[in-house]
Amino acid sequence: MNDEQNQMHKIQEEEILKLTNQFVNKIFKHYNQGDFNAKRGFLNRQEIRKPFNLSSIQSQGRPIEEVMKEEIDALELDANLRHPRYYGFIPGPAEYVSWLGDMIATSYNSHVGGWHLAPGASAMEKEVIHWAIQQVGLKGEHAGGILESGGTMAGFTALAAARDAKVSVNDISKATVYMTRQTHTANHKALHLLGIPKENWRYVDTESFQMQSDDLERQIQADQEKGLIPIIVIGTCGTTNTGAIDPLDQIARICEKYQLWFHVDGAYGASVVLSNQRHLAKGIEKADSIVWDGHKWLYQIYGIAFCLVKDIRYLLNTYRAGGEYLQDVESTTDKPDWWDMGPELTRPARGPRLWMTLQTFGTEKISAMINQSMKYAEWFEAQVKQSKRLELVTAASLGIVTFKVKAEQREESERKNILLSETLRKYNIAGIFTTMLNDENVLRICTISPEESLEDFKDMYQSIENTMDKLGM
Known part of the structure; x- marks a missing residue:
């Protein structure tokens, strides 16, 4: 020059x-x-x-x-x-602190695919995930998660792991999923992309727009008798139409009884766990996976959403792919890299905005x-x-x-x-x-x-x- x-x-x-x-x-x-x-x-x-x-x-x-x-x-x-x-x-x-946190993080243009490339942004992401796990009550040493761009991608990330955990590739045509007519259409997109046949999507009866657990169990039993393979129940903590919460505790018991994956779509409603009405979300702590958007009721700018799981090994089983070009930057510790836990390889720094908000405001x-x-x-x-x-x-x-x-x-x-x-x-x-x-x-x-x-x-x-x-x- x-x-x-x-x-x-x-x-x-x-x-x-x-x-x-x-x-x-x-x-x-x-x-x-x-x-x-x-x-x-x-x-x-x-x-x-x-x-x-x-x-x-x-x-x-x-x-x-x-x-x-x-x-x-x-x-x-x-x-x-x-x-x-x-x-x-x-x-x-969105609160201005979230905007400021993201502006700072974006200015550094960190590649938050792995810990070696972005230890600072990764630490903030891990910290807010740990906080979220505590709030929803997930237990176990393997509980964890990843931040995605929104509820659609967070749900896809979790449901792909659920599919892989519950059905073989050869039996995917028999896989059956249960939800209600109030379940968000983001889940429909995920199920379609995951190859779950639409004729195997079951819509459980509702009362006051809440899933009826007795009809859920009846449909699961009927499908088993037909030779189908029930794999996932999608419960909602806060429907978009009415704010209704499915009976999460009852659904969890049914999922445990029939060995189904219990996925909770709490994109906006999971924030109730921070309120004086936390009891409304009873049973969310028993979920295998939870979606919780930061850019809704946690006052963040677009787009940030938690994909929380009871056991991150399921995410690793689905998404760990490797690549010889990553050999010098792959994690050598017990902290798995983010690119091994979700569909993205290149990832922006999503954690800092929420980390800064929580640190500044306090819970x-x-x-x-x-x-x-x-x-x-x-x-x-x-x-x-x-x-x-x-x-x-x-x-x-x-x-x-x-x-x-x-x-x-x-x-x-x-x-x-x-x-x-x-x-x-x-x-x-x-x-x-x-x-x-x-x-x-x-x-x-x-x-x-x-x-x-x-x-x-x-x-x-x-x-x-x-x-x-x-x-x-």
Whole structure:
């Protein structure tokens, strides 16, 4: 590099530093603004989105400040799922400490495939996994896990190990799996990719959207009599639709009796173990594997999820592959490398963001935030019960309430539900969406943001009532 190139490189570094500082100030204000007046839209914005065309990629570059502005303008169009009034799906109410922890880790660009390459990031990942294992109550010297990008990949990682543990390759066509209609579709994707025939997916009866253990046992027995091989039961700790928790303790006993793998999808609901309602998750400690997302009710930025297992040797059996090009960096200790426990070889540093959050906040603050979320959902349930125009569908459970607009005919109620949801989102009043329960379109709210006060929440509810007034409901 000649003197002129050195000078240009120095100028570029100074420009990047200036722009980085400007952006950090901007995003930090965004994380701390408490933007209840919705100056920055927080919905999917399809109603207010303007046409946006990115510049085409050319052979010659452009000034970085110009490119950065265009990138920010584009990203500002995206839904703000961490906004306190975004109640759709399972929101992503990420805390600024998580963002900072990830920004630092990303800056180092660590390759967290093995301990030799990334001892620091690996230590933080192992520490948060150890913490999570303690919280859910997994026992045994071989309990462990790995961090994946989200619940879908964490579930796939666990279910692949379950398949390999419970059925041979030659018998995969006989493998049978049990779940309910409320089981998250991420599990459907995993089962499909793992080669479990769809005709062998069993949907167990539910009551109040919870799996019925007597029907589970009946179906297992019936399949055994047919010569099929029951291998996995997927229980849910917090369904996306209603926050329902399957009877985990009963399911665990059935799995033990028939030697099935017990997998718990606790993507968002497993956080209940940190709350004053921990008893609701009784039996989760008996699972063979657990999924628990950090980017939901642990307030992390996307994407981080625990794949926790009672015995990591099952993960190693499925994923350890080796490779002569890794011989100089493979672990020589009793700590297995991450690339031997999951599908990824190249892995980003996912642990630091959660490690920094837990270290900064402490578990008591996290627990208080979760308790607050459930308290607000219970308050909302009480308001719906008192309303002359709204009707409760399912009671508050893990921060979720479903409800509907009253009407003489079901079709009329569904029409009003859709109109109310669309109006609330169109005018940035509240991010409330609809879902389907027993083939009926209903409204749903998920209150897991820690940034909303009770007064803000009351104001939101009054805004719903006011909107119904304007719509003539």
